[in-house]
Amino acid sequence: MKKQSMWSLRLSTAALVLIPVAVGVNYIGKLLAALLKLPLWLDSIGTVLAAMLGGPIVGALAGAINNIIYGFTDPISFVYAITSVAIGLAVGILFYKGFITSWGKAVVAGLIIGLVATVVSTPINIGFWGGTTGNIWGDALYTFVLAKTDSTWLASLLDEIVVDIPDKIVVVLVSYGIFRGLPQNVIQLYTNNEKIETLD
Amino acid sequence: MKRIVVEGLKYKYPLADSLALNDVTFDIKQGEFIGIIGKNLAGKSTLCQALVGLVPHFYKGAYGGKVFVGGLEVKNHSIADISLKVGMVFQNPFTQVTGSKMTVYEEIAFGLENIGVPRSEIIERIDSVLNLLKIEQVKDHNPFDLSGGQMQRMAIASIIAMKPDILVLDEPTSQLDPAGSEEVFQAIQSLSKQGITVILAEHKMEKIAQYCDRVLLLNNGKVVDFDTPGKVFSREDLEEKGVTAPVYTRVCKALGVKKAGTDEYPVTLEEAERVLRGDGA
């Protein structure tokens, strides 16, 4: 059975209905991380799951809509919509290329996605905040690097990296765990790549 | 006039090993009220979904045979096209709430907006179905704040408002109490009397016996019988097919009393009463 291109913009209804659920999962992931006082954001599990299940387009849409909606409670998140889109795209591509197939590879994927998020977020951090992130550990590192090297870019990049990489590794691991727990007929629902066979 | 024609329908879900529907053939005339019965996994829900095109268009899978509804061949038309002729109400009222509307009133409007019904007519149709399903008092409530029974009424109202010629209902009263079920069945019957064809998959056999013109008995994806409630519920092999006859039929069977001049047991309270009082003799 040949897979439909992962870039198809003709989304099935099931794939579209997946998006609000993904945004909801992001939201409760973040809420739960705060409730359990975990030192990570864990606010992109839904985006990653949507990309695993529906491909890069669904992942990117989930990311964009996620930040637009968050924007209605916290306008700063509008600005970071691009980061969420990049996360959705990156996971979708990695997954559809068949890269994420084991726990070990999921860790590597988390690392890659953390880097993608960093590369996209850093210019936004510099443009918006002058380079800091508001995270205590990251900003301490920023101050240290800035004092040593005089490079705002390096300082800002490292500031974001120390926060993003551990977060994204955990996010991809959690999402991969959930993905493996899903029944086959649910996974099959979103891909919409099959033709109807005939029994006549 | 035939509204539904099913010829040699075969269907297998993706990833499944066996056929969910196996060589199903029957036809239904306009205005008939049809019950579909059978044990769990006999194929009732699959057959209902085959009449609106969810089988095969939503699931994909493997499909054979022909299904015509209101002149459209299901295989060659989109679900959106078919849904203008055939409405379907599902078992779980909770997942039928669109989640995009803040009130019951707006929720019912959802389908009408999608198919492009003019605004004045939308309002007219909603008011009429709110009245038919007796949910006017909750029209401004949030759909998720309703009780299971009210949600089920809303789900039925939402489909009826789209004015399909054919109405398919898959256990539409599972969340309703007996009085509520009775009200909903009467509402459906009133539509049937206006000429709408009704197909109903249901476990409540007393209701099937009371309201249906004919009953389709399914077992393992095959049609076992398609006849009047009296004939189907009088079958000796009913238990083997996982179906328990209405209580009135079982009582009369135990007493060995049949309807006068026939080989059938009574299936409703009225019939049983008549036979047991000896009026029907």
Add this chain to the structure above:
Amino acid sequence: MKSISLYEEGTSFVHDVDPITKLWYIPFAILIPIILPLFTVSFLLIGLSLALLLAAKVIRKTIPVFGFVFLILITVVLIQGMFKPENETVLFQIGPLTMYKEGLLFALTITLRVINIIGAFMILVLTTKPSDLVEALVRKGMSPRIGYVVVSVFQIIPEMMATMSTITDAQRARGMETEGKLLVRIKAFLPLLGPVVLGSLINTKERAMALEVRGFNSQAPKTFLYEEKTYQFSKILQMGMLLLTVAAVVWRIFL
């Protein structure tokens, strides 16, 4: 049901302005200070946004948002004031810490920019019902399918939160620990999140089918239950913002 949006109902003229015009105001407020990078211009625009928020009687609702932002801005002021590479002119010293003019001016630029952007967004967010905004965009040609996705998030999140709190209570009743050492708290994460996610994903199948039979993919031109909300001055406001932007560009180039 608890709403996640910050929208507050009201009767002010800001509420009456149509969503599209309020949407226009955001790029307008962001672009003008970029075209004319003067503190006066930024102060003017912030003043305008605050005045509109006051007129809409929603200024109280902005406090938590601005409060959160100010926390981050304080670190920006401190770090830039002390460590910005271009720092030269000493302004003042507190103990071992030296604050420089260049860094503080840069921090002021950032502060004004952030407050300006957030102020402009808040006008839209606090005085516009999300579903009204989406409906206005769908009327302008946005895909109704995407419109559905956006609006349904506002209903689905409270639903999922309710499910999660049920599960959290149940797990705690069964003795799950959600406080204490980091490892204990990490271990609690998946059992609390997993069931909600699985349940919600499985529900998508039935919800998608229910949408399909209600004409979700219909090709017919969509109609609307509610009449379009119009605002008599919306064209004038939109043209005005466009003209001011053009004027700012002209000013920048020729003066």
